[in-house]
Amino acid sequence: MDQNQDSSVRFIPIDDARNLAVRCLQNNGCNIENATAVANIMVRAEADGCPSHGLFRLPGYVAALRSGKVNGEAIPEISHLMPSILKVDACNGFAPFALERSRQDLIDTAKTHGLAAASVVRAHHFSALWCDVEPLVDSGLCAMACTAYLPAMAPYGGAKALFGTNPMAFGWPRTGHAPVIFDQASAAMARGDVMIAARNGETVPTGVGVGPDGLQTTDPEEILKGAMLPFGGHKGSAIAMMVELLAAGLTGDRFSFEAAKYDNKDGGPPQGGLFLLAIDPEKFGDKDWAKHCDGFFEQMLAIKNVRLPGQRRYESRMQSVQKGIAVPEKLIVEISGLLDPLS
Ligand code: NDP
16 A cells, blocks of 8 residues: 555555455455445445545445344345346345346346346445446446435425435447446435535535525535435426436335335445336447447537546546555544454
8 A cells, every 4th residue: 555645645556445345344244245246336436536435435334234234145136027127136235236146137138128127126225326337338238227315305495305315327338438427416416425525524515405494504514414405406306306206116115215214324325226227229220329429429529618427437547547546544544443343
């Protein structure tokens, strides 16, 4: 591990960070398959410059193992409800392993039928959603994923949390170029970033949330006690509602407000559902779809100051391979303290 000039941050090679996370999860009750799947997700987020879903989440994963909320040895069960609809029962385990196990089936099903959907239930999801979409897109598919959470965000017009921060990711494959993937919370700011601002004693912009008194505030601590607000007012609120309906209404798993009734508040990921959709563009009748879309992306990029979503992550990924990932010293100390299963 190299010491960076900034003493509050240490640059760690990606493999070392992954090994640290695997060891920590295994020491706290995960088998190697679950530990590796969860560690991979966190390290990929770190490498892509998304620290709010990186190692920062490790203490939450450990808390969920220690409290017994999550089964670190869960073996997901995968079945087909219809030829093109997969049911993935995470069996009370972490979502990354269930998604990893079912991925090839989802890809093969989409390539056979043109479309495939996965209804993922009884999963504990805490990660960045692009991680779930990117492998599908790398297989040549268009893909979308969404998940609900715990009540954290008020529907537009209200000041009481009911929706989760409800992220949605969408990816588009390209030949000869990195895929285009956007991944966004329906909240004005990801909750992980509000938590990081609270940890660092920083303020957040107006419009991110309201305090327990229902009034807008820039104090992240107050927002975490009150409610976050959707991005774009009523438009973000409608997307958050759609995510609740797809991830819970369709899968039969818990809406965010229902998840709160069962969650033991250990700080780890609650149990809930995910919805994934994969589409094979080769099956929609336009053999020139890739070239056609490249022309569209070129038009976008020809406009000054426009970039494609995902570009920042890919640049960060290249830098991380060379420099390693920047982890706050405070977090390294916290993780070290979690390596001992008895601590
Ligand atoms: P951001 O607002 O940072 O980014 C949203 C999207 O917009 C990204 O795809 C980003 O691409 C793109 N983007 C940003 N700036 C530009 C630009 N100038 N031009 C074009 N595209 C741009 O994300 P959020 O804060 O909303 O979400 C952060 C993460 O939190 C997500 O990964 C989400 O999945 C996760 N999350 C997970 C939850 C869970 O329960 N599991 C709950 C809520 C959020 P780029 O990355 O390249 O900048």
